Amino acid sequence: MTHDKTTQYESPEAVCWEMLQDVKDPEIPVISMVEMGMIHKVRVESGVVEVEVLPTFVGCPALEIMKKNITEKLIEIEGISEVQVRFVYDPAWTSDRIALDARDKLKGFGIAPPPLDFKPGDSWDVSCPYCDSVYTQLENLFGPAACRSILYCRHCKNPFEALKPIY
């Protein structure tokens, strides 16, 4: 990111995008919603900003929290009087939308990132986010959040979570 400090010369959309970097995924606090690939579009017109968000899971209970967090963040911007957040399903969110450099942050947080370019029929092999061993086993396809599974590393003997491939 090479935005300079004199934000008055940036487009209002660019300012919003920058601010959105501070809105974290409520269930994974090291990753922003921008890095998760969940922000689809930002439009600003006469002080009203409209944000289109792609939900990772349809029934994710964190969606309302995300909406609130986005609104609270963007309303801080000078000249913004209203924030409208809409959830859209076109394009559909897929796990390939997660930013490449965010994948390392996920590992640092103890969550294995989803495989890239996953295709139907591919086998889901997960490396341990702590020791990189492939000697892992799936403990539960379903985890503490809809988007995650629970695994165990037979090598370093740590339990960990992995983001499900969504494709």
Added chain:
Amino acid sequence: MGDIVRVQTVEHAKQNPQYAQALADLLFQLADDDFILAYRGSEWLGLAPHIEEDVAFSSMSQDMMGHAVMCYQMLEDLGLGKADDLAQLREAVTFRNAILVERKNGAGEYNDNPHYDWAYAIVRSYVYGLHKQVRLEALLQSSYEPLALISRKMLTEHRYHLMHWQVWLKQLANSTPEARHKLEAAITKVWEDAGELSSLGQNAEHIVRFGLIAGEELLRQKWLSNMKDIFQKAGLSWPGEPGVPGEKGRAGEHTADLVQALATLSEVYRMDPAAKW
């Protein structure tokens, strides 16, 4: 099928009252099926065979509840009432779910000596899930674009549900004689109701004519063929054509089980429908 028009927005759908009616009829079936089965799933909380299963079953029920919300929301957009009210304030006769999803989980009550039938939970969830898979795949071609889009999203989640129930079915089918016996008894019970799943209700003709979803027979054949394949791979004998229950759930005829489920799930909401959550 000469008059299929792509409908991109709810405003466009509302311009043709017959189309809007057919769409609403279909959406109630989709929403009520997922909503009621998700509720039955939620009644397993704390009772599943082990902690991992508790997490998994809750997670799947939450997904299904989310899918139902999307359909109720589309009904709200059509002007049929608030999504929350549609889920919680309707009487049983207006529900369009198949009877299979409303049946109790087993003997007893959730709060009073529950002796639920785990084999029934597995077979019901899996058989329903396999039907839902065929239905969602057909909806990808729906003339109502918002429904096609959301179906694509639901499919990405639903495949994990199928994987989960597949593991259970295979394991129980190849486990002890007792497990096998319970599984077969559950298949018999599910089979008594399962045939109704592919019914599109009284307005089926319009639903299909407007290209909202493929016809009942097409859905049924595909679903049966997928199930045959799975039964064979699990070493289970094919139980034949699934039957239909005495009540027609798609026409609003329901059992006392649904009435009781609705009374329980909406108890808090009915106290104060205006409350902010």
